[in-house]
Amino acid sequence: MEIKTNKIDSANAEIEAVIPRAIVDSNLEKIAKELSKTANVQGFRKGKVPVAIVKKQYGQKLVEDAEAEALREVLNKGLDDLKVESASLIGEPNISKFVKSDDKIDVTVKIAMRPEINLGSYSDMAESFDKPLITNDELEKRLEQLADSQGKFVDLKRKRMAREGDSAIIDFEGSIDGELFEGGAAKEFALVLGSNQFIPGFEDQVVGMKIDEEKIIKVTFPENYGGEKLAGKDAEFKVKLNNIQEKVKVEIDDALAEKVLAGQDNPSLENLKTQLRAQLENEAVSKLYNDELKPKLLETFVSKFEFDLPEFVVDQEIDVSLNKKASSMTEDEIKELREDTKKLDKLRETFREDAEKSVRATFIIDSLAASENVKVEENEVMQTIYYEAMQMGQDPKEAYDKYKEAGYLPAIQMSMVEDKVLTKILNSKMKEA
Numbered sequence: 001m002e003i004k005t006n007k008i009d010s011a012n013a014e015i016e017a018v019i020p021r022a023i024v025d026s027n028l029e030k031i032a033k034e035l036s037k038t039a040n041v042q043g044f045r046k047g048k049v050p051v052a053i054v055k056k057q058y059g060q061k062l063v064e065d066a067e068a069e070a071l072r073e074v075l076n077k078g079l080d081d082l083k084v085e086s087a088s089l090i091g092e093p094n095i096s097k098f099v100k101s102d103d104k105i106d107v108t109v110k111i112a113m114r115p116e117i118n119l120g121s122y123s124d125m126a127e128s129f130d131k132p133l134i135t136n137d138e139l140e141k142r143l144e145q146l147a148d149s150q151g152k153f154v155d156l157k158r159k160r161m162a163r164e165g166d167s168a169i170i171d172f173e174g175s176i177d178g179e180l181f182e183g184g185a186a187k188e189f190a191l192v193l194g195s196n197q198f199i200p201g202f203e204d205q206v207v208g209m210k211i212d213e214e215k216i217i218k219v220t221f222p223e224n225y226g227g228e229k230l231a232g233k234d235a236e237f238k239v240k241l242n243n244i245q246e247k248v249k250v251e252i253d254d255a256l257a258e259k260v261l262a263g264q265d266n267p268s269l270e271n272l273k274t275q276l277r278a279q280l281e282n283e284a285v286s287k288l289y290n291d292e293l294k295p296k297l298l299e300t301f302v303s304k305f306e307f308d309l310p311e312f313v314v315d316q317e318i319d320v321s322l323n324k325k326a327s328s329m330t331e332d333e334i335k336e337l338r339e340d341t342k343k344l345d346k347l348r349e350t351f352r353e354d355a356e357k358s359v360r361a362t363f364i365i366d367s368l369a370a371s372e373n374v375k376v377e378e379n380e381v382m383q384t385i386y387y388e389a390m391q392m393g394q395d396p397k398e399a400y401d402k403y404k405e406a407g408y409l410p411a412i413q414m415s416m417v418e419d420k421v422l423t424k425i426l427n428s429k430m431k432e433a
Contacts, residue, residue: 003074005081011115011308015078016097019070019105025280027066028055035062040052071095074107088113090310108428112310117367128429129293132284142276147252150259151188153245162209162244164194169243170206172217176235184235188242202237210242285430294422301364302357309359318348325351357412365418371425376416381409386415 002018029051036054038046051146055062075093079086090112097108154166163169168191174184193203205217217237225231250256254269261267261275325347326334337344369375382400390397403409 001077002306003077003081005078007082009308011113011310013078013082013084013111013113015074015082015107015109015111017074017107017109019067019074019076019107021105023070023073023101024063024105027069028062031069036406042252064290070105070108071107073107075111078109079111084111084113090114091312092252096314107222110312111128112312115307115363117307117363119305119367119371121206122301122368122371123425123428125304126297126425126429128431129288129426131430131432132281132288134280134284138280139277140275142280143170143252143273146260146276147250147256150250150256151247153247155261156244156246159211160244162207162241164191165192165247167192167245167247168209168241169245170235171240171242172340174235176230176233181230181235184237186250190245199235206239206241209239211241211244214238214240241255289423289426293426294419297422297426298361298364300417301368304361305360305364307360307363313359314352314355317358318351321351321355322348354430356402361418362414363413368421368425369417372421374417374420374424376413376420378409378413381413381416385412 001020001023006014006016029128031100032051032054036049036051036060038056039049039054039369047272094110094112095107096110097106101107170189172185172189191197191203191206193207196203199219199221201219202217205215205219209215215238217239219235219237221230221233223232223236223324252269254267257269257272258267261272264271321344326337337347385400385403386396389396403412
């Protein structure tokens with residue numbers, strides 16, 4: 001068997017081979033003999049089936065198995081010649097050429113290897129920064145929000161018009177072009193005015209209404225509204241205001257702290273302020289990380305680390321972008337691309353730069369995670385999905401199963417690893433104010 005190897009770079013290689021027909025025939029004979037010992041063929045006892053009958057019974061399947069055996073030999077010998085461990089391979093080898101003739105098979109196998117990245121002093125690439133400061137005004141505002149959330153709505157002591165901040169108890173019935181639509185009606189619904197719970201413009205028109213007043217409220221559903229039948233449509237709501245409730249103000253004192261910190265050792269207002277300040281600091285750090293420092297640091301890593309990329313991984317990333325683009329194209333545009341390969345290739349190339357950056361970032365994060373000993377187990381992914389689903393009022397298990405079936409779990413896990421790695425590096429660079 002003739003084998004020639006070509007290590008294109010540290011992440012890509014090719015193995016070319018000429019497989020003589022005799023090797024395939026020998027493999028076929030060996031496989032047929034083994035199969036004759038276990039095959040069930042009518043008219044013959046198990047283990048007594050003649051090889052010629054096995055060949056006739058399994059025909060093309062034996063040929064394919066014999067060729068596959070020869071291909072495995074090509075791959076193994078090629079890897080030995082390249083001095084590449086099979087464990088370092090990424091994905092399945094790609095058979096880019098497989099041409100059969102009477103006496104031989106010409107084969108080319110492309111392989112991709114995990115790139116080696118010299119991380120060096122990577123933490124030095126992250127700049128030091130000051131921990132965000134929380135002002136007293138910010139703390140007071142959070143205290144006021146907390147106190148407001150503890151307030152209860154009670155009926156008005158003196159009748160007046162509804163105003164922002166009130167809870168309006170309403171009956172409503174919505175219609176489009178005179179026809180009622182599903183989910184557009186309710187009775188005794190408590191709507192906090194100014195909460196933006198309803199369609200833009202709805203709550204503003206309830207403000208100023210009096211108890212027992214009826215009114216027609218006209219609104220337009222947003223273009224990006226979830227229900228396609230309602231998105232962008234003009235609607236009318238017949239509204240009756242049954243009652244108005246106002247929120248009783250809660251004082252910011254130790255009594256509030258005792259209620260919020262129930263069960264803690266020191267349920268005082270000072271302790272509540274300390275905890276709220278820490279909460280605000282964490283929120284500020286998280287915002288700074290997500291909006292600015294993490295993207296900047298990852299961009300720095302991508303631009304600084306030089307290494308070869310596996311071609312097929314980049315191609316896969318390009319395919320993802322191409323498919324996403326195709327989903328927004330017309331049938332005529334897609335047909336044109338199918339018929340014009342040059343135009344398709346040109347379109348693919350427009351995604352290459354971003355694809356290479358994305359793949360480079362993935363391998364960098366993978367290496368950094370190993371260096372920082374950062375891991376995200378499957379149960380942690382599950383907990384994250386469960387929590388987010390519950391926050392959105394969805395069934396947690398149903399959400400998890402949906403992600404799993406769609407094959408999104410590895411991507412979610414990688415995103416969590418990236419978040420942990422960059423957070424750990426940035427934490428080491430944060431200076432206390």
